[in-house]
Amino acid sequence: MERNNNIPIRNIYYMLSYAYQTLNLSEYKQIGTEKFENVKELYAKILSIGIPVLIRGGLNKDYINVEETSNVIKGKIDINSTIKKNALVNKRVTVVYDEFSENILLNQIIKATLVYISRSNKINQKVRRLFYGLLPYFTEVSDVELGLKLWKNVRYNRQNIRYQFIVDVCRYLYEQLLFDESSTSQMLKEVQDEQRLSSLYEKFIYAFFKRETKYNVSHPQIRWIVDDELTDALPIMQTDLVLQKDKKTLIVDAKFYSENMVARFVGGAAKQKSGNLYQIFTYINNWKKEQDETVAGMLLYAKTTALNQPNHIYHIKGNQILVVSLDLQQDFGGIKESLLAYANQFFA
Template sequence: MERNSNIPIRNIYYMLSYAYQTLNLSEYKEIGTENFENIQELYAEILSIGIPVLIRGGLSKDYISVEETSNVIKGKIDINSTIKKNTLVNKKVAVVYDEFSEDILLNQIIKATLIYLARSNKINQKMRKSFYGLLPYFTEVSDVELDLNLWKKVKYNRQNIRYQFIVDVCRYLYEQLLFDESSISQMMKELQDEQTLSSLYEKFIYAFFKRETSYKVSKSQIQWNVDDGFADALPIMQTDLILQKDNKTLIVDAKFYSENMAARFVGGAAKQKSSNLYQIFSYINNWKKRPDETVAGMLLYAKTTALNQPNHLYNIKGKQVFVVSLDLQQDFVGIQENLLAHANRFFTEA
């Protein structure tokens, strides 16, 4: 299988820069001039700079529910717990109350990551010491066992959005080290790398067009164009990117795969992936367009080293579907130029 495993680390840095504008802060400027031997070094360097930035800004706090036995009544008395624990013997009751605390999931993830990195032999000694030196700032934060499921529970809001970049990088680095240190097969590790880079690729594509073009950029959900209004149990159509200008709309779906085209048997002719085509065709057919609006779809694949790469334009029932690829191994200037050219191909045509 041809994989996207040879993306230059410098390009991954640029993708991160677009996907997370936090990386444009002055504290990170020197990272762009450094050379890293592997992606783990890049992630670790980002965390060694970014976590102290979070600490200087003050660790986020939120109200958490606290349960304890006390001879002072505060919050609510838990009658059942009081009886079960027989606390009245000692003239105490079980109480439940809210406390404004640093002991929240986001801080727990960062603390657990620091502990993990401080002990990992995959990180150089100097970096391990720097991570260990940050732990005293998290003394009020509970210890949790680091697990990929922790990130699924994270929710962001206006108060804690500054954590998103660092917490995501914590996950990227943990995944890299976890699979390096385990006995999991090389194929499984490559699939995990692919999933991580796929998420970053989608974020990058969206942020690039948001920052570098004058298009109206969004990533809305598309509602099914049902006849009777009944849409229960229909899958959500969540777009990666929608570009709009004047009376033209381009719906883009970013794809990061091991293989961009498929053959039914070894040596057979490479074909478009049917599920991807069905998906983008559903998007453009269910888009509620204005009478004067032209709507098209684009499948934007990250290029692999396979001989056959998507580079096609289909006209199906009066709708255009572009199927193209983007070479992430080229110089980043070329990446920028290719992205603009792919979009302009639709928006500049008569």
């Protein structure tokens, strides 16, 4: 199996800088000139700068629900809980009230990450000490067991959006350390690593075109064109990227896979992945076209080390589909030129 996970650390940094505008702040500028042995060092360096920045700005607070047994009445009295706890014997009642507190999920994730890293022998001692030194700022935050399920409950809004980059990097670093320490087979680890990089790849592609071009850039859901309005159980068609200019629309699907072409047998001719072609073809055919609008699709793969790489333009039932592969191991200037050229194939 040919893989594409040998991406230079420097390019992962650039991908992060596009995917997360925060990385362009002055506090992070020094990272751009440093050399890192592995991606764990990069993530740890980002957190060593980003978490103090969050602390200086003040940890976010929100109202949390508190239940306690007290002889002072505040909030609402929970009669059922008071009876169950037999609190009245001691002239106490169970009260429930809202408290404006730092003890929220986002701060809990950061604190748990600091604890985890400060105990990990996969991170150098200097960094571990630095992270341990940040823990006193989280004394009002509860200790929670770090696990991937924590991130599933995270929700962002205008008040806490500044946390997104740091909390995401906490996850990237935790996952990297977790899988490094696990007994999982090397092949499975590579697959898991690809899954993490796939998410970053999609974010990077979107953010790149948003920042570097004058196209109208979006990632809308496409509604199914059905005859009877019945859409129950139909899958959601969520685009990765849509570029528009002068009544021309390019629907882009970013693909980061270990294999971007397939052969039925060893030594056989490499073919396009049919499922991906069907997907982009379906997107095109269900796009609600305006009058005189031209719509095309693009499968934007990350290049693997396989000899045969997709680089094709198809015309199917009047629809143009471009299939290209982006070399993430080249200098970042080359990555930028390639992406602009791919879009220009359609819009020129």
